[in-house]
Amino acid sequence: MPSVMVRGARLHYERRGSGPAMLWIPGFGAGAAVTAPALERWADRWDCITYDHRGAARSPAWRLPATTADLAADAAALLAQLGITRAHVVGVSMGGMVAQELALRFPERVRCLVLGCTSPGGAHAEPPTPAARRALLRRVTGRPPDAAGLAEVLFAERTRRERPDDVAAALPLLRAHPPPPAGAAAHLAAMLLHDTDRRLPRITAPTLVLHGTEDRVVPPGNGRRLAARIPDAELCLLADAGHAYALEHPEHVDALMARWLERRGVDAPGERPGAAPAQPGPLAGCEALPAALARAPVTLLRRQVRTWRSTPRTGPGTSDR
Secondary structure, eight states: OOOEEETEEEEEEEEEEEESSSEEEETTTTTHHHHHHHHHHHTTTTTEEEOOOTTTTSSSSOOOOHHHHHHHHHHHHHHHHOOOOOOEEEEEHHHHHHHHHHHOGGGGGGEEEEEESSSBBSTTOOOOOOHHHHHHHHHHTOOOOOHHHHHHHHHHHHHHHHHHHHHHHHHHHHHSOOOOHHHHHHHHHHHHBBBGGGGGGGGOOOOEEEEEETOOOTHHHHHHHHHHHSSEEEEEEEEOTTTTTTHHHHHHHHHHHHHHHHHOOSOOOOOOOOOOOOOOTTTTTTOOOGGGGGGHHHHHHHHHHHHHHHOOOOTTTOOOO
16 A cells, blocks of 8 residues: 655555546545545546545554644645645545645645535534534544445435445445544544635635535535635536535536536646745644644534534434435
């Protein structure tokens, strides 16, 4: 398994194909396994890279991430280590939060941005449904995700009803290489602290926002807000699709992305002239955090867990959506 030292952590990564670089940033609790099928489909024209975040099972680290900005510094450093000056960036779920910070803090690294089923965070973000919250907390406690519950949270009702075999085939990708509880807790805390809402107008990269209309983990209102706040962003809402939209409708999503890349003229090789950007240091992405925030992720996580646990569960005849 290829790996590289990045800011004090050994990150597992996978790389396929040749051509313009495309970095796929995975979401919470999933890792590179869930993006591997996309790499195979795009490798005929693109140099596709994906990886496990620090703190995930195949990317152990003595220092766990504090924020999504911290994880974005990892992504920028990974590109530098692989000799990639700039890349097209596809971020999904938590990976989309990391991608936002990457575009804001390291704009010289990002040629274009695809944000899938993700959120700007902050006061205007729409929270996950109670069922989705419970699924997130299972990762933190170290309990393996329940297959039936995971399918209900991540896939649209029509997909589960009409294509159960496809759902069953996708679940192993979502359950592969689960993070240890400490890593999952750090990632969840980073998501809870994530807030780019006021800074989104600073993003200069061409941006495509993809979101399933039946997303329970990150409700589609979050995608609408991203598209409204990012200059010149395009929004595509996917009908009959949940949080795992890319696994539900891979061919349709690939076609949408390919048409958008072609229309925006960002699918051709080439780099901006000038020297390669500097590689982020060990504390990149954390410099602005005051010392008082050193304990904030754990404190905030504990507070959110208490809130989620106190939320009444849906009863018979009700819906989480």
